[in-house]
Amino acid sequence: MLLAGEVALVTGAARGIGLATVRLMLQHGAKVGLADIDETVGVATCSELQKEFSRNAATFIPTDVTDSMQLRRMFQTTIKEFGKVSIVCNNAGVADEQNWKKMIAVNMVAMMESTHLAVEFMSHTRGGEGGVVINVSSMGGILPMPFGPSYSASKFGIVGFTRSMTECLERDGIRVNCVCPEFTDTAMLATASMTSEQLEMVQSVGILQPEQVAEAILQLATDSSKAGAVMTVTMKRGIDFFLFPGDPGYSSKKSKL
Ligand SMILES: NC(=O)c1ccc[n+]([C@@H]2O[C@H](COP(=O)([O-])OP(=O)(O)OC[C@H]3O[C@@H](n4cnc5c(N)ncnc54)[C@H](O)[C@@H]3O)[C@@H](O)[C@H]2O)c1
Numbered sequence: 001m002l003l004a005g006e007v008a009l010v011t012g013a014a015r016g017i018g019l020a021t022v023r024l025m026l027q028h029g030a031k032v033g034l035a036d037i038d039e040t041v042g043v044a045t046c047s048e049l050q051k052e053f054s055r056n057a058a059t060f061i062p063t064d065v066t067d068s069m070q071l072r073r074m075f076q077t078t079i080k081e082f083g084k085v086s087i088v089c090n091n092a093g094v095a096d097e098q099n100w101k102k103m104i105a106v107n108m109v110a111m112m113e114s115t116h117l118a119v120e121f122m123s124h125t126r127g128g129e130g131g132v133v134i135n136v137s138s139m140g141g142i143l144p145m146p147f148g149p150s151y152s153a154s155k156f157g158i159v160g161f162t163r164s165m166t167e168c169l170e171r172d173g174i175r176v177n178c179v180c181p182e183f184t185d186t187a188m189l190a191t192a193s194m195t196s197e198q199l200e201m202v203q204s205v206g207i208l209q210p211e212q213v214a215e216a217i218l219q220l221a222t223d224s225s226k227a228g229a230v231m232t233v234t235m236k237r238g239i240d241f242f243l244f245p246g247d248p249g250y251s252s253k254k255s256k257l
């Protein structure tokens, strides 16, 4: 049991990558708080998971991650239920270029705020046990996305924030990493409005399964050597790490995708 005794909090947990991550963490023995804005699906999903695993292994916390009070309550509720939080997976996201300010609020501002709250609730310097934060970015946080510039900006923001926070969080006993998946088979991709050319591009790149991304997230959660990692998950290379100038082991050749 890789995660026995650990307590995870996953946002955007009602479906897609979030749900696959919750399921994998439960399989590995963690207790999990599922947070999502979609209360109907979240409650039903959590109830199924409780039947499959154990009644006291999972709890649903209705949360709009863009609401600071709800985000704080999400941490408080998980701690009340399970005694602590040791893994935070900031995964909730949207793809909506029309409402790009809202998208930045969900995809970037909320992930930043949740990371700051993780420090407040988990830091060694505040009496916590430390832990790990995994922010879900995207390959669109490394490569430009001409068909989704604001989405891409939100994901670039998460990569920059995560890398910049890494050193600050060392003294808190908190590792912070991000994962950058390629296109993944979820409702987000299925409902995105794309031209036939864009759809062709997606097909030619290939489509990951959410379980593959969940495996990558689990690896970041459990490998204590990883802090500030920018993990990529692609059809061509599987799980890999993107290195930037200045990173140990960087060479321009190695950082090609
Ligand atoms: N699907 C892809 O191709 C892909 C690729 C790379 C990265 N990602 C990222 O992975 C993450 C998960 O995406 P997915 O593909 O599973 O999408 P999804 O649409 O299947 O799931 C997203 C979940 O987030 C929830 N959510 C949305 N807004 C919220 C809010 N304000 N507060 C709380 N919950 C909210 C939704 O209700 C939903 O359950 C996102 O951050 C996305 O940007 C997705």
Ligand SMILES: CCCCC/C=C\C=C\[C@H](O)C/C=C\C/C=C\CCCC(=O)O
Pocket: 095, 096, 097, 137, 138, 139, 140, 141, 143, 144, 145, 147, 148, 151, 181, 182, 183, 184, 188, 189, 192, 205, 234
């Ligand atoms: C608002 C934009 C809609 C985008 C389509 C819907 C969801 C996809 C989200 C993913 O996060 C996108 C992932 C990867 C795209 C990034 C770069 C494209 C090139 C891929 C490659 O060659 O590896």
